[in-house]
Amino acid sequence: MAYPPLHELNLLHANICQALADPKRILILYALADEPRHVTALAEMLCLPQPTVSRHLRILRQQSLVTSERDGTAVVYSLLDHRIIDVLDTMRQVMVDALARQSNLLEDNGFS
Amino acid sequence: MAYPPLHELNLLHANICQALADPKRILILYALADEPRHVTALAEMLCLPQPTVSRHLRILRQQSLVTSERDGTAVVYSLLDHRIIDVLDTMRQVMVDALARQSNLLEDNGFS
DNA sequence: TACATATATTCGGATAATCGAATATAGTTT
């Protein structure tokens, strides 16, 4: 039985992954998991130019990973769903375990 | 206190996300979660040309998301860590919930 | 060895992502 062709949900799913697929955006998400923050606060924390942070935040916003709220002239961004952090944490654990396995393989073959 | 600059782990983390960021690769992973499969079997299931499947599998292999094992002239691919499916499932749930929220927002404003 | 099957790779072109630099917009204060 052939699978249905790539359906809409799968495209959206891939879009979410794409939004996560940048080291700066991952840092932004972890920073927002801590607490909501202004754009400038994020830029300073991560040592990035403000326009760069804004552009990354837009991408995260378009995927409904963060929300924004005005606070005077500033805009406060917050994480929309903390399960995204669980997702990132699990992925990181999978990655670390894979690296450990590879490292063991190397040792077992006398490459340590 | 400024964060450390983007460290190695974060780059690897982003690479994993990047590997997940394609609808065809997501389908491949779900298909392999079911059971290990040959390249051709995957290609037929997903109605994709064999070279396309091979290229996607290489990307997944490079990120240690799948492993391959020879079986005669065929090569059997399998999922390396099933937690990746948990990750994908949670992401999909987050996505569906976000879509539901958006849909409710539209209705509440008379756009239904 | 010759042939068949299964998988992997390369090439070229199209599409998309990212960044720095410059600039535009929105809200606040005087």
Place this chain on the structure above:
DNA sequence: AAACTATATTCGATTATCCGAATATATGTA
């Protein structure tokens, strides 16, 4: 309104990704 602060956007160039088509490699078999 003018000046200021915070945020967002655009532009142009660079780099990365993806695909179809063609081809190469590897294993098994006659």
